Amino acid sequence: MKLSVIGVGYLGAVHAASMASLGFEVVGVDVDHAKLDALRAGKAPFYEPGFDELLAEVMPTGRLTWTDDYAAIADADVHFVCVGTPQRRGSHSADLRYVWAAVESMIPHLRPDSVVAGKSTVPVGTAAEIAERLGQSDGPVVVWNPEFLREGFAVADTLHPDRIVVGVPEGPDGLRAEQVMREVYAAQIAEGIPFLVTDRPTAELVKVAANAFLATKISFINAMAEVCEATGADVVTLADAIGHDARIGRKFLGAGVGFGGGCLPKDIRAFSARAGELGVDQALTFLRQVDDINSRRRDRAVETARELVGGSFRGRRVCVLGAAFKPDSDDVRDSPALDIAARIHNEGGEVVVHDPKALVNAESRFPALTYEPELAAALAGAEVVLVLTEWRDYRELDPLAVADVVAAPRILDGRNVLDAAAWQAAGWSFRGMGRAHG
């Protein structure tokens, strides 16, 4: 069976290489030549642990090719649509221009007996619109097959996902497409990974519902952090205690500077916008609060750091540890760390940002900040240190050694990952997010 993957960003590039590693012949198509050139050379165009190794394994087999020529998809049996669906400028809804551009480019090359499998995160109803555009009767069958991969774990999440969801249309076409998708995912099914067949709107909704739930869980614990701050309670202990309840679970109860990235923020906004179009906006009003709680955490981090330096950032050297929206990623889209760094810079702080992988992307987004690739140099002379992305390098910092290089031992642990007692014992003024000690 031959597969095509349209859009070779995070999702598409990893999907293409993973499917090739399972033995399929795969062609990845994109209009971005920089990405294609990197992939052809066997290099990941983004930082993703394990992805370079996967490319090194599959590129020599000849089963995986990268091209900008849509004609190359003509003999594929399944076409995975993996293009981005960013937030529309000036609105909360999703911008589907790349989806439609991909569909239009595919049309001249699609065999009627092929299957188009959408993987991009889209507003519910998009699969049906695509099916309409492709022609209900003689066009290929459109199925929806959402992707749940996390950056930093993209390869493992693609090869061994928690579940596979495929939304198919009713009737014989749907049944045929389901069989094709079962062949595509035969290895995962054999592994015992749940394979759920649904209608198309349910499959589209599964993805946004999952992301909305995860965002809500994070904002829930961050709302508790606000209450902890007002009462002297400790949100980390609170999360541990409620997390022991198996119905709640400890995962995604990490209070701190909140969620960011290319998915959760824009997906909850697009989901609310779609609910509005469908006349059920009240059902998702709470997602606006989820977003608001999330942005208040960034305000709180700036306030706490300002307090630590005595009320004003003007002329103060501020060391920001972390630019990526989470560790093991070089992605700075809607990154809380970078947003906080930029706000402090705008208040007159002399901000120096360090990150093990994301500095190039951070600098292209906010060129005005100072970026320092050496951790020791970033810390040197700092009047306050902010840990805003929980990279291992930062979790393992030695408070005594760091105290020797900074100008003043003051630290904000924006991800609640440091041992407060050890830092305080080493003479640091230590603040967390929603923590009893400050």
Ligand code: UDX
């Ligand atoms: C997310 C979903 O997890 C994934 O299933 C979906 O396909 C895409 O969106 P990703 O954006 O890679 O994946 O990151 P994720 O690990 O979910 O983290 C999202 C954000 O939440 C990060 O900024 C992270 O720092 C933050 N987070 C996560 C918290 O603030 N607290 C937590 O407890 C967990």
